[in-house]
Amino acid sequence: MTTENVSDEIGALRAALGTRLEVVAPALGVDVSGLTPSEQLDRLARSVHESADPASAWLLFVGVTATFPSTADLAGLRRALLLATPATAMLAVLERTMDVQSRTHSGLRTIELVSDTVLVDVDFCAKYEHNTGIQRVVRHMVPEWSGDRAEGHRLVAWNQDSTGYRELTAEQVDRVLHWNDRRLPKKDDPVLTDADLRREHVLVPWRATLLVAEVPAFHVCDSLTSIARWSGTAVDLIGYDAIPLVSADSVPNAESERFAHYLTIVKHARRVYGISVSAADEFRGFVATLPSQGLSGPEVVDVTLATEVSPVARAAASVVTVDPEAEPVVLCVGSHEPRKNQDATLFAAELLHREGHRFRIVFVGGGSRLATMHFDKRVAKLSASGMKVESHRRLGDSELWGLFGVARFTVFVSLHEGFGLPVAESLALGVPVVTSDFGSLDEIARVGGCLQVDPRDDTAIVDAMRTLLTDDAEHARLLAEIAEQRPKSWRSYADEIWTAVTA
Template sequence: MAIDAATEPMFMPGDLDALRARLLEGWPRLVAGESFATGESTSFILDRLARALWDDPSLDRVWLAFVIVAGAFPSAEEVQRFRRRLLGGNAGDAFLVVLDCTLAGACREGGVKRKIRIVSDRPVVDVDFSATHGHNTGIQRVVRETLTRWASKRVFELAVWTEYGTVMRGVTKKERNLVLKWTSTMRTIRPGLRALHDDETIVPWKTTVVFPEVCNIRSTEALRGLARYSGNKVVAIGYDAIPIVSAGLVTREDSNKYAQYLSVVKYMSKVLAISDSAAEEFNGFADAVRMQGIAGPQVLSIPLPVDTVTAKAGSSASTSAWPVVLSVGTREFRKNQTSILVAAELLWREGLNFELVFVGGDAVELSGDFQEVLGLVKKNKRAVTIMLNVSDETLLEVYERARFSVFVSLHEGYGLPVGESLAHGTPVLASNYGSVGDIARQGGCVLVDPRDDDSIREAMRLLLTDDALVDSLKKEILARPTRSWDNYADELWHASLSTEVGVVE
């Protein structure tokens, strides 16, 4: 069998060289124990590989063969069709079946021209967002804090996705630095355009693929194929199920995207939840999946640490004439900052003097009536400060100046600002349920129902006027059990992989 006029539309000048290189990379995995003469044609190599696949069309081998020939990751449906076509024919048909079933994939993002590198000796870690954006709150902070610690003593492969989500590719030096050497000067970095096929495709094979971020919707088709059929162990950090469980707190688009993400999670091996509360949400999803006859992921709770930031000695003296009340977090309805504003306005009317500081970006479409209430409060010339895009150093200083912080979110997977505040010895007014309540009950916090504005006001008044209470809470903070990012990173690695694999050079 040869590549001829019937298959010519698939191959342009230079494409056959790229195909041959991919076939040589994949040969030892699919045609084990057999070699060929150096001068053999690409057609011969492809035909022999196709026959070996026909002899053993297991789903993981079909997945890998698709990637090798097409230079693209298949969807779950493409893997199924490919295998059925092989099973329905004979060995002589295998060559044309392989070409026919991979043709569409080869046309995606210049797949036919791609180089591939099969990775089997180390885990592959998807850092698609963190490697291409300077944004550093929530998920990105977890990714960077964790992976910088992994990189000091372990080997793993960083990967991102191509522009249209066709395949994983290796990271550039700049992208690697955004993950492993992030500084606040990188905060404004945004992704740039890249050539379709200039980067080396990363193909995980018989290894573990770790997703420390929520997968991008552009790659969900390929991810479902990878999670379901590639034979790799696929593990994710589970942050929360807010877009489904509390869909009214997010946009409809976010809920739809998250539903696509869950269609990948259902085929994963493990979900490592960042809190007991998040674990309960993912366990509920896993139980529902099992009703479909699917094994579903194993869900483990590995809570995030409290010592998010290392305090800077000597920076705690307040520069404000009044006590500082701090709220950290993106301004959106779920974070409940409007309730904080209302409570503060009522306390100002009582004659209490304090400065209210909000740190974090604006999610305009989700902020609800925050801006409207803020405008009314400012008309009364209240001491309200909005801080955008602050550096880590500035955030640290504000935490240490604050008399207490307020984090009365309606739904969280964890609640990093609570841990950050406690790490600086600053008491917290916190929600009394879910993951935030779990953190707060260990000491140093006053708990309230975040849906009750009057309760928030009363608690703020108490924290502003009762020095003995504040001192008592600071003592509780010192007595809390300690757990570091080093602890978290180690636990996450072992839960994902169960073994050490070497040292990064």
């Protein structure tokens, strides 16, 4: 890069810095009109130093760098303001922006303070085609706010280098709001060029409300903690479960480590909405430990998930024709990991097959190669021996709903769940379930339509599956119980969350 180009680059960076400082100055109550960027920075730094307000320091950091500070970033800035002159303290922060080789490429970014609407973090659902438990919740809930509440919230995702929030692209909006009725061609998110990264527009929550609708990625947990702790923004979370710690033996170590960092956000959140009484109790247990750290922690509220399925799912299940002469179908839906207990279900199916019962059992759910390899080998061996057993790792929604349409019953004998959508979806589609007799699964099953078992008792699982294969009267009784149920709607669930978030 020539000397002239470097000079132009620095001039552009200084101009962008001045523009950002003009955005944050009114929020900090400082008049910077008519000042150069250096003078603006000096005046703002002195004001923040005198106020000793951590929220003001947080916002000034964002104004200077166009990135969200980590807790360490902010602590360093506040200490520097006490140890040195404000101008000197800001120098290191300013250098981060002025460095044209900066890894974050943030120097030319613009920022916008968001205070009058609810920001909803839907990062994973926006970027990826994955659609299991958490994604199903978000893609059912958020579209319910698209009507009369559309002006009251903004959907955000993390930018490519995970240093700030940005608006969703049209494709990402489609992925979140129109999953069952996609309006744009499906395609991967583009990788931004260096030029695009450097000119991104960053949405900054400032004394606002932020709903984190998913479990965030590990690398943004610290920035979210800083937002919750220092920015003056009320951070609310949907609490799915505490499985990665409470049942750490059933998940990969990386999941437990990520969740431990997620709990740091929980410490400083305003409110956690447990998706079941069981899930909420897990978070209450954690919050009860926080006074030992001098923290009060968030309020934890039970907001039980909806139990209905979409019209698309119902239609896909209803168009399938059941052949009365074919063997009954047993369906087991769930990602493949130890706590889902599919090994026990497969064992029970093998034993029933050896007893001479005719049926076809179908497992549907993804999982890591390490988790699925042994199971899939067993399935292949049993299939080769004549047993009708299948395991599908990638199955579209319409195919999945079609399987519900032909299933005689489903099996979901998980050892630990935050809610248990496969049970709720099975009942909503009129299919009886064999499921566990404790925790969140008991909350769903106790309304009827289920045979409940101790999931650690292989014999109990075998007996329940045998009953639903052979006892037509018992099967009919469960169908009658299901017919009396009125599933909770996603509109109702979305309304409850919205009312709480905006209270």
